[in-house]
Ligand SMILES: NC(=O)NCCC(=O)O
């Protein structure tokens with residue numbers, strides 16, 4: 001059995017690196033804080049005899065030897081970087097639960113058949129370098145190594161330069177080591193488990209996501225003298241689109257359709273000026289790829305209709321698409337068996353958010369474990385998961401990894 | 408008859424003070440540019456024997472003597488200050504048409520019974536010091552002199568300090584001189600006349616206006632894992648309100664209901680975060696005060712309903728209300744008679760925008776004259792009115808003033 005108190009203590013110790021005013025953490029990828037977090041983890045892992053390597057995009061692989069070093073390792077991991085005002089759990093829990101698994105095996109003198117790896121993926125959040133999950137994506141062959149190294153932060157520093165500056169510029173080829181399986185423990189980042197009074201989620205896949213930049217181009221004009229019928233109000237068209245997308249998503253009784261407009265900017269906005277240009281972001285998600293296609297088609301129709309209705313030119317660009325992910329049945333089964341053994345309420349579920357496991361799953365049999373987080377809040381200093389849930393999640397992770405490593 | 412070419416030349420000469428990159432003007436109130444514009448005007452007026460005084464809030468009264476100096480003068484005027492990227496006509500036309508009237512009378516050796524005044528009102532635009540029309544409002548007793556002098560620009564400079572710095576800190580008590588009548592020529596700032604192929608508008612009043620600040624407070628959360636039914640999406644609620652207000656205003660066949668949402672800001676917006684807080688501005692206008700009351704009541708109902716529908720707390724504050732203005736029948740009649748004499752298409756109309764005439768009309772019999780502006784565009788460097796329309800407007804102004812001054 002894993003030691004829940006010890007896991008909690010490491011979570012709280014890690015949170016002291018880059019602490020924020022309201023109890024969260026700020027460890028942007030490849031900053032001195034991120035590097036300090038990695039070194040703290042390495043100190044802990046070296047103390048129990050682990051070795052480590054770093055690949056060319058800074059992914060950190062920490063190895064616990066197995067009986068059969070010729071076999072591919074069973075891996076776990078997540079990320080240590082945070083949002084600018086991030087929490088103590090998003091990503092960190094997945095890494096430190098892996099440490100806790102290693103410590104538990106060390107205490108009990110257990111050596112698994114296959115070796116184990118604890119992976120810290122670089123720049124998951126996408127806050128410093130876009131996009132999110134870029135280094136696990138590079139591991140999986142989604143992005144070219146040179147492209148990833150050339151990505152720049154807001155100050156123009158490349159990811160490659162930042163790796164050198166913080167001392168995590170490794171030389172292991174990206175894609176090594178090959179893994180036998182990957183399990184990622186994460187907070188749900190949503191309210192479903194908490195709402196249902198459930199303690200664990202067996203994650204069977206990740207919903208598909210598509211991101212769009214939308215522009216509405218009307219004509220700015222004075223709010224007072226311009227008749228309603230002669231207006232080309234870009235905000236009215238944007239509001240119509242938002243309202244129609246909301247209505248459509250809310251009408252889906254299955255709850256599988258998700259639509260979010262997160263950013264809306266009015267060019268040269270003024271209280272008594274009809275908005276002439278509006279930029280809007282649209283995030284569409286669904287657990288079924290063909291339904292996501294249909295949702296995108298509906299979005300395009302509603303966008304055209306809104307433009308037509310208000311005499312506003314519309315254009316949109318799809319800037320990202322992540323297909324629906326189905327995790328590996330044998331990994332899901334391993335997580336499910338370990339979950340059932342805990343005798344707490346649980347459910348099978350799709351992940352609503354992207355995680356490193358999305359990309360890793362393209363090249364390695366993968367599954368995830370979710371625990372509830374308070375009020376579903378994440379990417380926020382107020383993010384919180386109970387010690388009991390963290391402990392439960394780590395136990396399931398341990399059991400699933402052992403089952404796969406010794407199969 | 409007035410000299411249209413001479414009027415046009417003064418408009419173009421004034422535009423050379425504070426010129427902007429795209430053919431507009433930037434003369435923010437009481438800046439060196441605004442002062443230079445006033446001095447240029449004073450040079451022109453002194454050359455034809457006018458005298459001038461400045462009141463304590465910088466309103467400039469330029470007098471052309473009449474036969475009966477014991478009678479109250481008939482006045483015209485507008486403003487010389489502009490928006491940061493303003494046009495060559497908004498306000499300026501009303502001032503320089505007054506100059507053209509004086510020059511025409513001077514050339515023809517005409518002396519009116521009553522004296523005439525050309526007034527340049529301080530800070531009409533409200534761009535440097537809020538609110539708009541503050542100095543004509545002070546003249547009319549709407550604002551206290553000390554309050555007006557204490558208003559600060561974005562750099563913390565008071566209006567009183569700016570008056571001293573630019574040399575227009577007068578000592579005439581505000582409210583003097585009392586006026587017998589006030590006529591203001593202005594571009595329409597909307598598309599109604601142009602659309603109808605009409606050259607002149609006889610302005611019978613100004614629609615009522617009410618400004619609101621609205622706040623929607625929901626709960627920010629991750630776009631991916633948060634089910635639609637558990638969301639508190641502040642932007643969805645704002646979009647619903649905007650859409651309902653638009654539908655209501657567009658359904659008014661009379662065209663008298665006007666609704667504009669000019670500013671919308673999302674707190675800590677991010678593409679994959681459900682908006683937790685949205686601030687929206689609402690501008691409601693109508694030509695009938697009781698209809699404006701009904702429109703405000705509808706806005707309150709739709710706001711409450713939108714909040715209810717999306718589980719979002721709503722609040723609103725009315726930050727400004729300008730009642731419907733009905734101009735003086737005898738001044739409207741004078742403008743109408745002068746307009747009919749031009750034998751061009753014209754209409755009686757309400758002003759959609761606020762002007763200095765709104766406040767002046769509270770204490771002085773007032774009316775306005777509108778000419779078309781290209782595409783209805785104003786508050787924009789591209790603002791344009793034809794020389795022919797400027798000339799027509801100035802002729803009507805001249806005839807209306809003469810009729811009243813010699814009645
Ligand atoms: N976990 C997370 O925030 N991933 C970013 C991509 C997404 O929006 O789901």
Ligand SMILES: NC(=O)NCCC(=O)O
Pocket residue numbers: 224272539759760761762
């Ligand atoms: N003319 C003008 O822009 N006035 C400001 C008040 C309004 O919005 O009508």
